[in-house]
Amino acid sequence: MQTARFWSARPADDRIVCELCPRFCALGPGQRGMCFVRRREGDGIVLDTWGRSTGFCIDPIEKKPLNHFLPGTPVLSYGTAGCNLACKFCQNHEISKSREIDSLAVEATPEAIAEAAVRAGCASVACTYNDPVIFHEYATATAEACRARGIRSVAVTAGYITPAPRAEFFAAMDATNIDLKGFSEEFYRKLTGSHLAPVLETIDYVVNQTDCWVELTTLLIPGYNDAVDEITRMCEWIMDRLGPDVPLHFSAFHPDHRMPDVPRTPPATLTEARRIAKAVGLRHVYTGNTHDPEGQSSYCPGCGGAVIGRDWYRLSDWKLTPEGACTACGTRLPGVFAAAPGTWGPRREVVRPEPVAI
Numbered sequence: 001m002q003t004a005r006f007w008s009a010r011p012a013d014d015r016i017v018c019e020l021c022p023r024f025c026a027l028g029p030g031q032r033g034m035c036f037v038r039r040r041e042g043d044g045i046v047l048d049t050w051g052r053s054t055g056f057c058i059d060p061i062e063k064k065p066l067n068h069f070l071p072g073t074p075v076l077s078y079g080t081a082g083c084n085l086a087c088k089f090c091q092n093h094e095i096s097k098s099r100e101i102d103s104l105a106v107e108a109t110p111e112a113i114a115e116a117a118v119r120a121g122c123a124s125v126a127c128t129y130n131d132p133v134i135f136h137e138y139a140t141a142t143a144e145a146c147r148a149r150g151i152r153s154v155a156v157t158a159g160y161i162t163p164a165p166r167a168e169f170f171a172a173m174d175a176t177n178i179d180l181k182g183f184s185e186e187f188y189r190k191l192t193g194s195h196l197a198p199v200l201e202t203i204d205y206v207v208n209q210t211d212c213w214v215e216l217t218t219l220l221i222p223g224y225n226d227a228v229d230e231i232t233r234m235c236e237w238i239m240d241r242l243g244p245d246v247p248l249h250f251s252a253f254h255p256d257h258r259m260p261d262v263p264r265t266p267p268a269t270l271t272e273a274r275r276i277a278k279a280v281g282l283r284h285v286y287t288g289n290t291h292d293p294e295g296q297s298s299y300c301p302g303c304g305g306a307v308i309g310r311d312w313y314r315l316s317d318w319k320l321t322p323e324g325a326c327t328a329c330g331t332r333l334p335g336v337f338a339a340a341p342g343t344w345g346p347r348r349e350v351v352r353p354e355p356v357a358i
Helices: 110-120 134-150 162-169 185-192 196-209 228-241 265-281
Strands: 007-010 015-018 040-041 044-047 055-060 074-079 124-127 151-155 175-179 213-220 248-250 285-290 307-313 314-318 349-351
Touching: 015 044, 040 213, 055 162, 074 110, 074 228, 110 134, 110 349, 124 134, 124 307, 134 196, 151 213, 162 196, 162 228, 175 196, 185 196, 196 213, 196 228, 228 265, 248 265, 265 285
Parallel strands: 074 124, 124 151, 151 175, 175 213, 213 248, 248 285
Antiparallel strands: 007 015, 040 044, 055 074, 055 349, 307 314
16 A cells, blocks of 8 residues: 555545546545446545555567557566556456455566566566556656666557646656547446546657657457447548658457347458558558457558568568567668567566565
């Protein structure tokens, strides 16, 4: 448990208003916010999940998904419990919808996580599995500890956060994948219990006002957000506000959580969405949760040649210079690249950070 920030008192009814996200939960004594992990205690708010995780795993960075951030390298992933959205299609609901704080059996300080990443040879640490904005203080402290050890930090988030904590959060991160879950207010309201505008504001801010590398993901759900018109409008917004070089991932839905009767996303839907995005002018568009080496590989924005071959999470071709430029024409691929690709592949390993002296 840790004292939390980003709240204000409301004397008129003795409530404390959490100002971390656009929900602005008004809490009476002992009450929890919608996220479940931020709780009123006395005249303040505490974060119940500080230093406690549902577990730690080493994943390929492409699983976040990030295709233009240190490709092929291992990332130490961790998450907590709870979420500030209510997505009916949540594909990680055992963690994000958990209401069992005691299930957070793995304890680790930020320094212990950084040390575990160094020991395991990870290039980065990712706060993921549930949305890290709700454990802002733990996530940013961990990012700071990692930065001190030369380890980079990644956030996988829905971007539902208010301006003041948003600035601090993304200043601590080196890269992020932000879920753009759909492109209509109706979709966000009915299927996620939130609103579209704050997410668009976050994406615009992080891309245009920070040094944090950004990639976007949209989970295409048959009959809900996969219409040609909606995909086109979304891609046009990205092109207009963010430019052509922000990578966009279209990911396949599978029946889960409160939507077990909705069919899986057909591969053809992903292929068509990728075609639409590229026709609008986006240069780096990917397909996910499907076997599609063409849609998962990276191409030079200059000559169009394949510069990084991918099959699921395994890299094949690598045609980039140490500076990240195409070996054929010299055009630089946007992103963050090492002199050589990582060799982690599709492996997933469970680890447990050990206590460290601080």
